[in-house]
Amino acid sequence: MSLELKRTIDQVSREKGLDRNILVAAVEEAVKSAVKKRFGSHLDLEVNFNENEGKIEVFRYRTVVEKVRNQETEIALEEARELDPESEIGDSIGTKMDTSSLGRIAAQSARQVIIQKMKRAERDLIYEEFKDREGEIVNGIVQRYERGNLIVNLGRTEALLPSSEQIPNDSYRRGDRLRAYIIEVRKTPREAQIILSRTRPEFLLKLFELEVPEITEGIVQVMGVVREPGSRSKIAVSSRESDVDPVGACVGMRGSRVQAVVQELRGEKIDIVPWNPDPAKYVYNALAPAECSSVIVDEANMSIEAIVPDEQLSLAIGRQGQNVRLAAKLMGWKIDVRSETRHANMQDPNYFTLLEVPGMTENIADKLYAQGITSAELLSQADPEALAGDAKLAVDLVKSLVEEAGHYMEEHRTTEETVSAADSEAEGSPENDNGDSGTPGGQPEEAEA
Numbered sequence: 001m002s003l004e005l006k007r008t009i010d011q012v013s014r015e016k017g018l019d020r021n022i023l024v025a026a027v028e029e030a031v032k033s034a035v036k037k038r039f040g041s042h043l044d045l046e047v048n049f050n051e052n053e054g055k056i057e058v059f060r061y062r063t064v065v066e067k068v069r070n071q072e073t074e075i076a077l078e079e080a081r082e083l084d085p086e087s088e089i090g091d092s093i094g095t096k097m098d099t100s101s102l103g104r105i106a107a108q109s110a111r112q113v114i115i116q117k118m119k120r121a122e123r124d125l126i127y128e129e130f131k132d133r134e135g136e137i138v139n140g141i142v143q144r145y146e147r148g149n150l151i152v153n154l155g156r157t158e159a160l161l162p163s164s165e166q167i168p169n170d171s172y173r174r175g176d177r178l179r180a181y182i183i184e185v186r187k188t189p190r191e192a193q194i195i196l197s198r199t200r201p202e203f204l205l206k207l208f209e210l211e212v213p214e215i216t217e218g219i220v221q222v223m224g225v226v227r228e229p230g231s232r233s234k235i236a237v238s239s240r241e242s243d244v245d246p247v248g249a250c251v252g253m254r255g256s257r258v259q260a261v262v263q264e265l266r267g268e269k270i271d272i273v274p275w276n277p278d279p280a281k282y283v284y285n286a287l288a289p290a291e292c293s294s295v296i297v298d299e300a301n302m303s304i305e306a307i308v309p310d311e312q313l314s315l316a317i318g319r320q321g322q323n324v325r326l327a328a329k330l331m332g333w334k335i336d337v338r339s340e341t342r343h344a345n346m347q348d349p350n351y352f353t354l355l356e357v358p359g360m361t362e363n364i365a366d367k368l369y370a371q372g373i374t375s376a377e378l379l380s381q382a383d384p385e386a387l388a389g390d391a392k393l394a395v396d397l398v399k400s401l402v403e404e405a406g407h408y409m410e411e412h413r414t415t416e417e418t419v420s421a422a423d424s425e426a427e428g429s430p431e432n433d434n435g436d437s438g439t440p441g442g443q444p445e446e447a448e449a
Contacts, residue, residue, distance in 0.1 A: 006054035012118070019121070024049045026117030031056045035097065040072040046094065058097040064089055119191075126157045127192035130185045137206045138196070142176040152180065152196060165197035167230040170266060179264060181206060198265075199229040207264055208235065211257045214249040221246075223275040226329040230268055232318075234286065234326045236275040247272050273330075279304060283335060286327035290316035293340055303334040305343075313339040342366055350375035358404045359397075367391040376412075380405035 009027065013020040028047040035058055036043055044061040062075040064087050080087035087093055140152035140159060148163035150172065161180055172178065180196035181203035187193075197203060205225050214220040224236040237246035250272045251258050258270055273285040280295045283304050290312045296305040308316045316337045317324050328335045338346075345351045345366060353376040354365045371390045373379050379402060388398040 006051070022121045023118065026121070027056065029117065031058060039097075042070070042072045044073060044092075045097075059094040060097050061092050061094045064091045064093055123187070123190075123192045126194075127185065127187045129156075130182070130192065130194055131187075134182050134185055135202065135206075136182050137179050137203070137210065138182060139177065139179055140196075142172045142174055142178060144174060152178065154194065157192065157194065159194035159196050161196040161198065165195075165199050167198050167266060167268070169230055170198070179207075199227070201225040201227050201233075204233055204235065204261070204265070204270075207261045208250060208257075211252070211260050212250050214239075214244060214246075219244055220249050221275075224330045226326050227268075228322060228326065230266065232269045232271070232322055232326060233265075234271045234273060234330050236273050236282075236286070236330055238275040247274055271326075279331065279333060282331055283327065283333070286330050287316050287323065287335075287337070290323065292316075301334070302332070303336070304331075305336045305338060307338055307340055307343045310339045310341050313337065339366075341370075345369050348374060353377070353408075354379065357401060357408050359401055360404075364393065364397075364401070367393060376405045376408050380409045 009020060009023045013023055028049055032045050032047045035045060035047075046059040046061065048057050048059075049055075050057050062073055062080075064077055064080045065074045066077055066089060068074045068076050075093060077087065077089060080091070080093050083095065084093060138154055138159070140154045143151040143153045143158060145151070150161035150163075150166065152159045152161055159180070159182075165183070178198075180198050181200055182194060183197045183200065184195040185192065186195065202225075204227055205222055208222065209215050212220065215222060219239060219241055221238050221240065222235060223238055225233070227233040235250070237250055239246040239249075249257075252260075258272065262268060262270060271288055273288055276282040276285060279299070280297050283295055283306055284292050287306060287308075290308055292306045292308055294307045296307070298304070306316065315323070318326075324335055324337050342362060351365065351369060351374065354360060354368060354373070355362065357376050357379065368379065368387070368391055371387060373382055373387065382398075382402055384399040384402045385395055387393075387402075388395040391398070
C-alpha cells in the first residue's frame with residue numbers, strides 16, 4: 001500500500017460522487033477480511049488508513065495470559081513484556097502486522113469486498129438522490145433493449161422504461177435522447193431501480209407544465225387529463241384570471257407550445273378544451289371538434305345524451321368510439337351520442353317497436369324509418385325487395401327482418417288478445433270490487449227467453 005491507494009480513493013470519490021469516508025471504510029474492511037483469511041478467522045484486528053502515508057495499517061490484539069492455549073488471541077506474559085515491560089495478566093496488547101505477505105487470493109478477497117461496498121454505497125446514494133423525484137420528468141439517453149424493456153442512461157445511473165409504459169409504435173436506437181416520467185424508485189438488494197413511463201396522463205401534464213408558464217404559476221389550472229397513448233389525448237383547463245384564456249395559453253403563439261408537446265409524444269393528437277362546472281356546457285367542449293345541437297343531462301345517474309347534426313355523428317364518436325370515450329373519461333360521466341335524425345325518430349313510440357324486432361339495429365331502423373317504415377307492423381307488411389332497394393340494404397337481410405316483424409306482430413296480437421280476454425272475464429265476474437253484480441247499476445241481467 002502506498003500513496004497510490006490514496007489517489008485511487010480520491011479519484012473514485014470524485015467520479016462516483018461517493019463519500020470518501022465510505023470508501024476508506026470499505027478498504028479497511030476489505031484488508032481486515034483478507035488478513036483473517038490469510039492468518040486466521042479469530043484474530044482480533046484493528047485496521048486503520050494512514051492518511052499521511054497513504055497506507056493501511058493493521059494491528060493485532062491479543063490477551064496476555066500465563067499459558068497460551070489459543071495462538072490467535074492470546075500471548076504469553078513473558079513475550080508480552082518483551083513488547084511492553086509493564087504488561088500484566090489480562091492486558092490486551094497490540095502489535096503491528098506485516099501485510100506485505102498477503103497472497104493473491106487474499107488480495108482478490110479484498111478487492112471483492114471493496115467492490116461490494118462501493119456498489120452498496122453507490123446504490124444508497126442513487127436511491128437518496130431519486131427517491132424524492134417521483135413525479136418528475138427526466139432526460140436520458142437510450143442504452144439498449146432488454147426483453148422489450150428500454151434501458152435509459154440518466155447520467156449517474158440507468159433507469160428502466162418497461163414495455164408496458166412505452167408509447168405504442170415508438171422505436172428508439174442507441175444514443176437517442178428521450179424524456180420520461182418517474183413513476184417509482186425501488187431499492188433492491190443489488191441496486192436502486194428507477195422506473196419510467198411515457199404513457200401516463202401525468203407525463204402529458206408535466207410536459208405542459210414545462211411549456212406553459214401560466215400552469216406553473218397557478219394562473220391556468222389543469223382540471224383533467226385523459227390519454228390513449230400514441231393516438232389521442234384530451235386536457236381540460238380553466239383560468240383563475242378572467243383576462244387569461246386558458247386554451248390560448250396552452251396552445252401558445254401560432255401553436256408553438258402545444259406543438260412542442262406533440263413532437264415529444266411523436267405526433268399524438270391533443271385536444272385542449274375549456275373546463276366548465278356545468279355538465280351541459282362541459283360536454284359541448286369535451287366532444288370537440290364535433291359540435292352538439294343539444295344536450296340532455298341526467299344528473300341523478302351522471303349521464304348525458306348529446307345530440308349532434310347527422311353529418312357530425314362520426315366526428316363526435318371518433319374512430320372506434322375514441323372521441324366520445326375520452327370525453328366520458330374526462331368528465332367522469334356516461335355519454336350517449338345520437339344524431340338529430342335518430343333523436344327525432346325516438347320521439348315516436350312506434351319507432352321502438354322497430355327496435356324490438358329480432359336482428360334490428362338502430363342504424364337499420366333509421367334507414368327504414370326514412371322510407372316510411374315507422375313501426376314493426378308496417379315492416380311486416382312491406383315488400384322486401386322494393387324496401388331493400390329504397391333503403392340500400394341487402395335483400396336477404398330485409399326479407400329476414402320482414403319475417404321477424406311478422407312473427408313479432410303475431411306474438412304481439414296474441415298477447416293483446418290474451419290481455420283483452422282476461423279483462424273481459426274480469427268485467428263479467430259476478431261481483432266487482434264494490435261487491436256489486438257485474439252489470440251497470442249493480443242489477444242482475446234478465447235471461448233471454
